[in-house]
């Protein structure tokens with residue numbers, strides 16, 4: 203490097219010459235900024251100031267801009283600052299930065315109270331938008347479903363099978379493992395606490411009803427929202443980002459038919475299957491714990507289970523499963539299509555997809571509880 | 580740091596690159612001299628982008644040696660690598676702007692990393708860089724997804740030039756620019772080369788750029804450099820691809836309007 207940059211002040215008659223020397227380049231920019239700020243303080247002290255750059259060894263845009271900025275701040279009122287000694291090489295560089303307009307001072311923020319109120323308003327409006335978006339998507343999917351019913355040939359079977367493999371077949375091990383463990387835990391807790399008043403055997407009733415009606419389907423829905431809902435959002439979102447969805451539209455395809463229907467169908471088929479497998483795994487786990495930890499042997503367990511539960515309990519769980527699938531699928535697709543250009547937006551919508559998916563699953567479960575209670579099921 | 584060769588800022592020797600079974604570069608040799616603007620041409624899919632990415636170190640090579648600023652990047656430690664990376668700027672073919680940052684933040688990103696500057700100076704430099712690539716200051720607050728294709732190219736160039744590097748790699752900088760913008764761009768590259776002593780490695784299909792901006796042209800074909808030299812030498816070459824490239828219908832139109840430049 204050609205040495206540290208300097209800016210020397212030399213009085214010349216009633217004027218002043220600022221002699222710049224050294225490297226006025228990016229690596230020295232922090233030093234240069236300080237030097238120039240000091241020199242800017244001279245503004246208005248002398249009628250004419252010239253900035254002599256003939257001794258500058260190296261100049262780049264950082265240096266050129268700082269010299270230009272110095273010239274501008276020294277040119278105030280009737281005082282005129284000039285740049286002297288500019289070599290032909292560097293003059294075009296200074297010309298480039300000379301075209302830069304002075305940046306406008308940033309606008310001050312509004313009243314302190316405004317921002318939080320505005321945020322609150324926006325989030326309320328955002329919630330309304332969410333509901334509207336979900337309903338619109340549900341309508342679009344239903345219309346697509348009707349189209350498929352009218353023209354069964356247009357159904358995308360290959361794509362649906364592909365997604366079915368992703369969301370159902372590949373999810374089986376993890377779903378069964380987790381429901382098995384939850385079944386074990388519920389049974390263990392039940393036995394531990396019921397034993398205090400000698401009601402060990404009722405753990406079978408509790409396990410059966412809880413798993414068939416609520417736990418099985420809820421656990422599976424939450425796992426599916428986290429596993430497949432997020433994947434749907436990320437897939438659709440990155441397609442949206444790269445204009446792939448626009449490309450589909452321009453080729454005369456409806457993204458709902460091509461992208462969303464197969465995914466929804468796969469999910470609607472997958473949820474009952476996974477729920478059934480999950481329930482079996484949970485009951486198996488519970489039975490195992492009841493036997494090994496609670497001393498309820500398998501025959502007694504099965505006999506008790508047969509008495510405790512009716513087909514209604516099983517039906518309730520199975521009715522809920524496809525509805526949960528629709529909720530998760532619609533939330534995931536709406537979020538995926540809402541992704542904008544940036545990677546950050548993709549991340550935000552994927553998170554929102556999982557959070558909203560789980561939220562709506564639980565809300566739906568509550569609605570179902572009221573419904574089934576009132577029809578006595 | 581190793582001793583820098585006075586002439587060659589990039590020195591590529593015997594470089595072979597393969598993807599699976601397909602050999603993209605085959606024992607390729609190339610020198611880029613300090614202070615020159617090298618235009619790099621070749622058919623689509625010949626491996627121009629791959630060579631650029633190999634030099635930068637993004638694509639692993641099977642064999643061969645690459646020195647940039649006299650430093651062999653394979654042998655360099657992290658500190659030496661950073662020192663080299665500080666001195667080059669790269670414009671990717673697709674722009675590669677950070678989508679979650681605004682234009683201004685994109686340009687300031689490398690500057691912030693290497694220099695401690697006040698926000699005011701950062702903003703001013705950003706506007707200066709935007710001005711250089713022909714964009715208005717208003718663009719600074721937009722996000723990349725809100726820009727046109729040509730604007731993305733310009734912002735990416737501004738980011739590549741943010742630290743006033745000594746060497747820039749440009750992958751098709753003028754594709755997607757209107758002809759006037761492309762002309763300004765060539766002018767800008769020339770100005771920067773004159774004033775900052777910039778070395779430019781430019782992949783391009785733009786015959787105008789090759790005529791007006793480039794000092795030397797290298798041609799890639801079949802994984803090798805099939806020719807390198809000035810525009811006049813390229814035109815005199817008898818190689819069939821070069822003949823159709825520089826004497827084809829489009830080339831004649833350009834040459835016709837540019838007589839005197841060559």
Ligand SMILES: Nc1ncnc2c1ncn2[C@@H]1O[C@H](COP(=O)(O)OP(=O)(O)OP(=O)(O)O)[C@@H](O)[C@H]1O
Nearest residue numbers: 598599603621622623624625626627628629630672
């Ligand atoms: N990551 C990769 N994996 C496999 N093959 C690749 C990869 N990247 C590039 N290729 C192949 O290497 C070859 C050279 O590609 P490259 O992008 O360098 O072409 P190019 O010369 O830049 O073309 P263009 O002028 O169209 O940009 C192509 O055949 C491409 O398919």
Ligand SMILES: [Mg+2]
Nearest residue numbers: 627628672750
């Ligand atoms: Mg390329």
